[in-house]
Amino acid sequence: MGALTSNRNKRDAASIESSGSGYDLLHIAKKHKSSHYTGLMKPSRNFISRLRLYPRNLTPISREVHAPCRYVSGFTSKLKRIINISSEFIAKKSVFANDLSSEYDRAKEYVIDGCKDVEEEDDVVEVIDIDEEEIVDDEKDDDLGSSSVDVIEILEDEREHIMETKQIVAKYMELDRKGSSELINGKMLRSLSLNQGRSDVMDVNVGVPLHKKLHCESDEKHGSSLRRLRFDIKLLEAKLAIQQKLHPAKKKEDVANDPFRPLTEEEKQMVDNALSYSNRNKVLVTHENSNITITGEVLQCLRPNAWLNDEVINLYFELLKERETREPKKFLKCHFFNTFFYKKLISGKNGYDYKSVRRWTTQKKLGYTLLECDKIFVPIHKKVHWCLAVINKKEEKFQYLDSLGGADKIVLRMLAKYIMDEVKDKTGKNIDVTSWTQEFITDCPIQANGHDCGMFMIKYADFYSRDIGLCFNQDHMPYFRLRTAKEILKLRAN
Numbered sequence: 001m002g003a004l005t006s007n008r009n010k011r012d013a014a015s016i017e018s019s020g021s022g023y024d025l026l027h028i029a030k031k032h033k034s035s036h037y038t039g040l041m042k043p044s045r046n047f048i049s050r051l052r053l054y055p056r057n058l059t060p061i062s063r064e065v066h067a068p069c070r071y072v073s074g075f076t077s078k079l080k081r082i083i084n085i086s087s088e089f090i091a092k093k094s095v096f097a098n099d100l101s102s103e104y105d106r107a108k109e110y111v112i113d114g115c116k117d118v119e120e121e122d123d124v125v126e127v128i129d130i131d132e133e134e135i136v137d138d139e140k141d142d143d144l145g146s147s148s149v150d151v152i153e154i155l156e157d158e159r160e161h162i163m164e165t166k167q168i169v170a171k172y173m174e175l176d177r178k179g180s181s182e183l184i185n186g187k188m189l190r191s192l193s194l195n196q197g198r199s200d201v202m203d204v205n206v207g208v209p210l211h212k213k214l215h216c217e218s219d220e221k222h223g224s225s226l227r228r229l230r231f232d233i234k235l236l237e238a239k240l241a242i243q244q245k246l247h248p249a250k251k252k253e254d255v256a257n258d259p260f261r262p263l264t265e266e267e268k269q270m271v272d273n274a275l276s277y278s279n280r281n282k283v284l285v286t287h288e289n290s291n292i293t294i295t296g297e298v299l300q301c302l303r304p305n306a307w308l309n310d311e312v313i314n315l316y317f318e319l320l321k322e323r324e325t326r327e328p329k330k331f332l333k334c335h336f337f338n339t340f341f342y343k344k345l346i347s348g349k350n351g352y353d354y355k356s357v358r359r360w361t362t363q364k365k366l367g368y369t370l371l372e373c374d375k376i377f378v379p380i381h382k383k384v385h386w387c388l389a390v391i392n393k394k395e396e397k398f399q400y401l402d403s404l405g406g407a408d409k410i411v412l413r414m415l416a417k418y419i420m421d422e423v424k425d426k427t428g429k430n431i432d433v434t435s436w437t438q439e440f441i442t443d444c445p446i447q448a449n450g451h452d453c454g455m456f457m458i459k460y461a462d463f464y465s466r467d468i469g470l471c472f473n474q475d476h477m478p479y480f481r482l483r484t485a486k487e488i489l490k491l492r493a494n
Contacts, residue, residue: 258494259468259471260472261494263486267486268482274296274485275299275300278296280300281296282296285488285489287318287491292311292314292318294311294312294315299485299488305449307451307454308455310338313338313339314338317336319487319492319493320334320465321335323493332375332465332466332467333368333372334377335368335370336377336461338379339379339381341357341379342379342381342389345418351414352414354417354422361426369427370422371431373393374392374394375394375464376419377461380408386454386457387401387406387453387457388402388460388461389411396433396437397438398437399441400438403452403457405442405446407440444460444470445472448474455477458484
């Protein structure tokens with residue numbers, strides 16, 4: 001396609017007119033401007049007077065109307081730039097090719113639709129096909145495009161779209177550069193989930209397995225915390241080793257020989273005689289320190305399917321305390337309250353009365369203070385059921401053991417208040433037990449009948465004072481009844 005022919009100067013027109021030849025050439029040279037541009041350039045009088053010399057019934061050259069070349073060429077350069085950017089980006093990232101291609105098609109259709117508004121008149125208009133026109137220089141584009149208000153409006157409308165397209169291209173190129181790092185940082189979880197389970201997933205840039213790279217990233221991020229945890233573990237292991245040297249754990253032979261040592265034939269015969277009905281009214285033993293007397297009728301509670309009474313429980317606890325006094329290295333330093341202590345402690349008007357038990361633990365009476373003990377055992381009686389509460393100063397815990405799996409927070413709350421008042425009264429110091437743990441032992445041995453709760457309770461205290469686990473169950477109860485009767489008759493717990 002050609003470009004519009006510019007008007008010749010007056011001298012050329014006059015020479016052609018005087019020659020009398022070249023009528024067609026003059027006709028082509030003096031074509032009317034399209035009415036589309038009448039508002040931009042006002043023709044002079046000489047130009048109009050010359051037009052009167054030519055006949056008006058000329059047949060115009062019929063050509064397809066696309067767009068005025070002078071006013072579209074500026075936009076053509078911009079559009080070509082978009083095409084070049086789109087082509088380069090499509091070659092690099094095919095995933096966005098369809099989007100950019102659709103944007104180009106939309107821009108092209110927008111220009112073609114705008115050109116449809118150009119009205120055809122008698123004037124002949126020279127036009128350009130956009131797809132076949134060569135790209136003009138930027139300076140020429142600026143000069144030509146500045147002469148049309150309509151084209152300026154088109155460029156203004158499309159400028160934002162062009163800038164937006166460039167921003168999208170730049171954004172995707174930036175994401176492409178940062179893709180691998182975002183994958184490692186966990187920002188592209190979808191890609192990770194798609195590749196999950198593949199052992200051959202490799203980092204394209206580095207060639208390192210992905211799981212190893214993730215491990216390195218985690219180690220860099222949490223390395224200091226992990227090193228601190230390792231140090232703490234080693235420190236605790238060292239403390240545990242020192243503790244084991246100072247307090248060696250009981251051997252399995254000790255557990256088998258002490259808590260479960262079988263009775264001899266002589267001991268079995270002694271227990272059978274004491275539990276016979278012929279000795280019901282006979283005084284069997286008297287414990288002088290506690291002034292507790294055990295008769296044959298009292299000892300009947302150790303027969304099968306019988307409930308333990310206060311005298312047997314209190315005397316057995318006294319024997320456990322004497323056992324510790326005899327062998328302090330073998331057993332923990334403990335204190336055993338009798339079955340009346342907790343009833344007295346909660347006998348006040350408001351449910352708590354420290355003054356009623358204040359004199360039970362004087363230095364003169366006990367020879368020690370409760371603050372020196374590792375564990376303090378408190379039997380809890382609930383009408384027809386026995387439980388055990390422990391003030392575990394060694395581990396800073398308040399523990400509750402119930403052979404039926406129960407839990408009583410009120411008991412532990414009362415004992416926490418008691419130990420604070422006791423330390424304040426006996427030493428004048430304050431003890432903070434707010435950080436102590438309230439522990440309800442759920443894995444303790446459970447009774448399988450309705451009459452062995454007392455036996456479970458005293459054996460909880462026996463094993464805890466040995467500082468061993470509660471390694472017994474319901475099957476051991478018949479043996480423990482006979483053993484307890486034997487120890488009471490001998491006034492010596494083993």
